[in-house]
Amino acid sequence: MSNAYTTVIGLEVHVQLATHSKLFCRCSTQFGAEPNTQTCPVCIGMPGTLPVMNRQAYQLALRTAVALNCDIPEFTKWDRKQYYYPDLPKGYQISQYDLPMSDDGFLEIADAKDRFEPKRVRIIRAHLEEDAGKSIHDEAAGKADSEIDLNRTGTPLLEIVSQPDMRSAAEARAYLEEMKLLLTYIGVSDCNMQEGSLRCDANVNLHLDHEGESIATPIVEIKNLNSFRAVERAIEYEAARQYKEWQENSEPPKARQKYLARPKQTRGWDDAAGVTRAQREKEESSDYRYFPDPDLAPVITKGDEVQAVREALPELPAALRERLGEDYGLGTYDADVLVNQGRALVDYYLAVADGSGDPKAACNWVTQDVLRVLKDQESTIDQFGVSAENLAGLVKAIDDGQLPSSRAREAFEVMLADGSAVDAAITKLGIEQVDESALEDLCRELLAANPKIVADVQDGKQQAVGALIGQAKKKNPNADPALVRQICLKLIGEGV
C-alpha cells in the first residue's frame, strides 16, 4: 500500500522570537506570569493607542530569514487580518499579507539513519506578526464560561511557511528538528514546544494515480500538534485516513468529482486518541479583509544591511556537520549527535579534539561518557565536572600509554568527582605501568596456586583462564587484563 500514493506535506511553523518585550508595546513577554498581568492599552486594543515596532523583534526575524536563505525585499509593511475571536481583543491581528519581510528560501534536511535522501525543502515566506491570547476552558468542570488571558497577546511571532516539499512523516519531523536546531544556533528563540514558543500546523494531501490520471486529494490542515512526535503520528494517521476516504469516494465519477472539489478542511489532532477530527469551520473564516495597518510605518531594509546580518551569522548546523566530517574525520552519525546537542557541546568537543590531537577518541568520550553523565545528572555541558582541557589530557594519557585503557573509566570518574586533571587521578588511583617481567612473575604465582585451571586450559578450555584475571587484578590493580590472559596462556603453552 505504501506505493499506492505519495503523501505530500507542507508545514507552517510559528516561532516566538526571544525578545524581552512585545512586538508593538513594551509589556513583558515572560512566560508563566499570572493571567492578565502583562497587558497594556496597546495590546488589549484600547482605542487611540499606537503600536510601535520592536527593533529587536525585527532584527531577530531578519536574522532568521537570512539564515533560511530567504530573499529580503527592500520594502515591507504590515496589514490587519480581521476576524473575531475572544482571544483577539482588537478584532484584527497585525500580520503581513502581500509584502512579507522575506520570501523564497530553503532549509536542507538529511537523515543520519538514511531513511530518506537528503533534500532541500523550499520556504515560501517568513513573516513577522503578533500572537493572540489564550482561552482556557475547563471542560471537565463543565463550566459555562471560558477565561481569557491576554498576556501572550502581541508577542512577536515569525511565521515560516514551507512549500509542500516533504513526502513522509520522517521528512516532516527532520524539517522541524533542523528548523529548531537552526533557530537555537542563531539564538532567535528558545523553541520550547511546551511553552508554545514553537508551534506547527501541517498541510497534508495525497497524490495518486487513478487509471492513468494524476489525482490530488483535497488538502487537510492539521492543527493542535503539540510535539514533534505528534506531527509524525498525525501525518501517518491522516495519510491512511485520506487514502481510505479516497477509496470510498473514487467511484462513481460523480462522487469522485464532488470529493476532489471539496475545499481545504481543518482537522484537529487528538493525541490521546491518536486520531484527527474535523473542526467546526469558522464562519467565513477565509475572508480576512486584509488592508495595510495605517498605524504602523513600513520598514525599508537595504542590501548592505542584509549583507551585514548575513556576515554576522554564527556557523550554522549544516556547515558545522560538514566541518566535523572534513576536518575531524567524524562520520555522519557522530557529527549529527554532536551538532544536535547544541553549540556549547560542540565547542567542548572541539576543545577536547584539538587538545588531545585524537578527534575520534575525543568523539567517543564525548558522545558516550560525557553525554551519559549529563543525562544522568540532568545537567548541561557548561556545568560539567570535567573541563575540556582535562578530558583532552585523559585522551592523551591513554594514547601515550601513561594510562591503560582498562583503567581510563576509573580515572574519568575520579576527575568527574573532584575536578582533577588526569595526572592527579592517576596518582590517586595508584595507577602505574606494570612492567612485563613483574606481570610474568605474578602469572607464574597464580598458575602454581591453581593447578585445576592449568589442567582445564590444557584440556582445551581456554576460557578457564578468565578466573585468573580477577585474581590478578586483586593482587595488582594495575595488571592489564588482556596482558594477564595472554601471558598465562603463553606460560601454560610452554608447559609451566
Added chain:
Amino acid sequence: MSLTRQDVEKVALLARLQLTDDELATMTDQLAQIVDYVDQLAEVDTDGVEPMAHAVEVANVFAADEVRPSLPREAALANGPRTNGRGYLVPAVLGD
C-alpha cells in the same frame, strides 16, 4: 461598480453587525454612494505610479526592546463586561 444588498449582508456578518431589513436597505444605499464616490479615483491615469502602501512618508519607526510596567490587572480587566478578577469571561470557547 455598485454594491448589492448581498454584499452588505456579508460585510455585516463579517463585522458581527445585526441589521434590520430597513437598516440593510439604508446601508446598501449609503455604502453604494461611498463606493461610487471613491470609484472616481479609477479615472486617474496611474500608469507608472508606484502603488502607495502607506499614507505618510516615514519608514523604520522602531522602539527599543525594553520592558516597561504593564497595567495593574484590575485596571486591565475594568472594561471587561464579565471577569472573575483573574481573566475575562466569555461564552465557552470549544473545539479549538
